[in-house]
Amino acid sequence: MNERILILVGIIARHFLSGDDFSSTEEIVDELLEAGFDDDEIRQAFGWIEQISLQPSSDSPPPLRQDPLRLFAPEEMRCLSRAARGFLIRLRRQGLLPPEIEEEVILRACLERDGEVGLSEVRSITALALFTSQRSDSPVIAHIIGSDRKRAYH
Known part of the structure; x- marks a missing residue:
């Protein structure tokens, strides 16, 4: 994967995690275009995010077992x-x-x-x-x- 696409994925993730209220992905795309990224790179970044988020996890971790904490007197x-x-x-x-x-x-x-x-x-x-x-x-x-x-x- 291209380094610029990884940078884009990071930027997009920060936007979503920061709680910015974007009414559509078009606003994010416009902002990224203004920052100097081209349309194909943006499309690849969103495609990668979509692929990862929709991919079922085959290696899901086992459920956490909560043991009671036992301290010795x-x-x-x-x-x-x-x-x-x-x-x-x-x-x-x-x-x-x-x-x-x-x-x-x-x-x-x-x-x-x-x-x-x-x-x-x-x-x-x-x-x-x-x-x-x-x-x-x-x-x-x-x-x-x-x-x-x-x-x-x-």
Whole structure:
């Protein structure tokens, strides 16, 4: 595409975005002709804008999923290691950990230990919490346990 046509597209877009009340495209065309652009360039710019605006988007972005924002309280931050908190956040963002189960995991982890709870303990607590709320052969549980299934069952 010609650089002058790109400039025209930018000018036309600014007119529409600025809220100028043009009663017709003829006023825009007249203004562009006065600015030194020729009729063919103006026609190409409007054609390009029309083509882009009427073209259906095949790569439409997926709908935004609004997760509730979960902030850790100072007591929870002292109780859970950084790796454990990151693990819970990652599971929630992937849609694998419902908010009510996450709260249960955090509560259990903070009540069970006096010191900091690490990643392996949070994994076990999460797997058990999900196990009680879902089927035992759930892929979510297998994902959390990972390759350490033998230890999880003993």
